[in-house]
Amino acid sequence: MKKWKAEVWFGLVFLIFSLTFFIQSLTLSYSGADGLGPGFFPLWLSGILIFLSLCYIYNTFKSEESQSEPMPRGTELKNIVFVLASLLIYLGVVPLLGFVLSSTIFLFALLYRYYRWHLNIGISVGASLFLFWIFAKVLSVTLPVNEFGW
Amino acid sequence: MKKLVMLSLLILSLILGGCSQTQTASSENNEGQANSDFPKKPIQLIVPYASGSSTEMIARVLAKGAEKYIPNGQSVVVVNKPGGAATIGATEVHGAKPDGYTLGMLTVSQLSLQPLFGKTVFTHDSFQPILKATVVPQFLTVKSDAPWKTFEEWLEYVKKNPNKFTYATVGAGSTVHISMEALNAAANIKTKAVHFESGGETVTAVLGGHTQGASLLPQTAKEYVKSGDFRILANLGSYKPEGHEDIPLLKEKGLDAEVDVFTGVVAPKGLPKDIQKVIHDAFKQALEDPEVQKQLKEIDVDPKYAGPEEFQKEITESYNEYGEILKNIGLIQ
């Protein structure tokens, strides 16, 4: 019972996605000056996707055994949530602290479990500075920086 | 547990970041009050197109020229902010602080056309225009083996055969599209637009005989005329650029239609008058610089100055005029 649940949820995500697009495409004109309007492709594609997601959900309900892995849980879930959370916080922090400082903190956080802190600081600072050098100096890309310019 | 520690560390850094931001804001406020020594740091000139675009080249030429005349030896840095159908960069200028350190190099497309579609946060009068810098007309071009030798012959054909003549554009509602639709309205004819996504694609379409014509920038049209592939029938703009005096303007043919592609420097609304003057003067002097004029000629655009008020007037006029055209062809309500 537990196994198919995850797949059904994922099928539902596609269903909601396609339903949203389907409803939105009804507001676009279906035919245009030369036959096809901006609504033609969206309507058909999202319509087909609705049908396919329903098939998929039906199938996963029907089939007893599932070849794929179950939803992440336990350590796996924790790890993924941790990585994602760090990533989102990083994105929030970077415009304020600048690239080098926030990247260092980001790397330090992700490496914390595997390396002792002094080694970790070395790696984090080194990698951040190196990337900053490559992107900002060698390739002259504009990176988000703090008021000191890094 | 360790992860928890790390997460809280990250959150702490977020809070720290917040503090440092308030500091930044207050220090910049102080800066805003003392305007006399503007500028104190490099000025950003945002271009809403990618590197290699002609707008970017105009911006680079002007920025380099203006650096000579900007006080305090500060520089003008060109920043490309492409994306969002060239509206992202304009949106950024619109939302920037009106302190003179963020300017935009925008074209008729962002200033008059995009707002008409009603999906942008800015409209034709949401910016503080500084000056109009360059203009360029477009040419109605057909393949050289087309049956029409002159504009009159072509006009006669399209009058007799409505909706038969196809031309390539760089997108619905683009300046290329507008210029042909203006001609359609003025001459009371019907031609059919086929929308592509880039200038290169439109040239391909005409070369391969997939569409019968296109409206092209002088620089592009010139090359293919030289190679014997294309023939230019008319100039859809308001003036004759150097070297193209023999191409008739529509108004010489008794048709009231002219569309130019203009590019100019704008700032966010609310820019203090004294700062506006500093920037305006520097760019105006740059525009009059012979070296800058020579470089602009090389990329086939014509320097054409208009001051802030006049520039705004032109933007508003074209906004209204193009709005009419787009309404007539049903692209907007």
Added chain:
Amino acid sequence: MESLSLLLHGFESALSLTNVIYCVIGVSIGMLVGILPGLGPVSGTALLIPVTFGLEPVTAIIMLSGIYYGSMYGGTITSVLINTPGESASVITCIDGHQLAKQGRAGTALGVAAIGSFVGGIVAVLGLTFLGPLLAQFGTRFGPPEYFTLMLLGLLMLVGLMGKSLIRGLIAAIFGLTLSLIGMDPASGAIRFTFGQPELLGGIDFTVLAIGLFGISEILSNAGNPTKMEKPAKIQGLLPKREELLPTSMSIGRGTVLGFLIGLIPGSNAAISSLMSYSLEKKRAKDPSRFGNGAIEGVAGPETANNAHSGASLIPLFTLGLPSSPTIAVILGAFIVHGLTPGPALFTSNPDFIWAIIASMFIGNLVLLIFNLPLAGVWAKVALIPYQLLFPILLLVCCVGTYTINNSLWDVGIMVLFGIIGYFMKKFDFPIAATVLTFVLGAQLETSLIQSLAISQNGILTLFLRPISGTLSVLCILILILSIFSAMKKKRSYLVSDVEV
């Protein structure tokens, strides 16, 4: 043999010390740019145009073209090692290339890709040298109807490549097509599915989608599963096994021809070349089931094809002044910056210039080969870096790379979102490559159909009445009938039930 003497003259100029140095610099920066996810050939060349301002025009263009083909190769490295395609042409390479890397054969995959790229690149340059103007005419005959049928053919081939389950494959493919509709519709100016976000007006950037679905999802699934982190596969030799030699060289040959022909068409995407080559190889293989589990032909064919393609795409540029890809368009911009007007007259008005660049491409391709054969082994060792150290840095590089596309954090957020979607797609066996490839082809599919109808005097029939598109349409219908027929023969219900295809 006039071209030959002109070419030799070109070599004289290209072999000057400055030009060789800048060629090597260009190729190296290109590889660097290709390896950094997010910085593809387009942004790579665009970013470095200002650097070339001070250089002689010839030197500048030599360096920029070096960046172009160097980054095409660099993109392969990331596809193989970390399953993240740097540009659309390398999406297909991920499928078997990364499997090979997992088996410890990253070196082989990279070595074969280097050789294939070299062969494809050189043949394309030879074609440019001797047949350029002749072939260019062929390219312009591709109008909207021809594009449409070519895209359709590509999509049909994709269906043939879908992994275990047709229904998952179709969902993935249609998902990609639907995503490609986001943004301003070029045909009508209508704004679709932007949910009020100005950032979405121009649609989702390919790189954002590819890094999210491939790169971030890979990192998430590995990070989620610590046991996967601790055992890097042992490195095996750089060369293909003896029994693989013949099939591999055949794939390289076929890939060259295919990529070259498709590359001649202005505006055709290199992804089409590599996709068609992959599906051709799979069709020709004795045991097609190896594909997707580390078949060396699945790397050799497409990698050769996309390099032949990018070489051939310079033919319409030099002979007609037509940019055939976004990168080429940037190089075109650089021509103008350096006072050269691109156009059909370029070949005749500046022969020295053009021939020097063509000659430099021989040199550049050779430099790439010399760099990459020994480097393939070095790169393969990247797989030995403990994943716990590698993944945070990769994550960071993906973020920066995505940020640089439009200098926007919004894009990075979208990338993370697609990373999560990709994670689940991977978990539930949805073919990610199908989503990314249909995304690339989708936008062109729609616009070319609408354009076809606009230029047509007899509606949809135009697709069958024009010689090239007619042939392609018939081919599409044949493939469709054949695959339905074979499915019926196998007595498998094709759509409803979830079966192996």
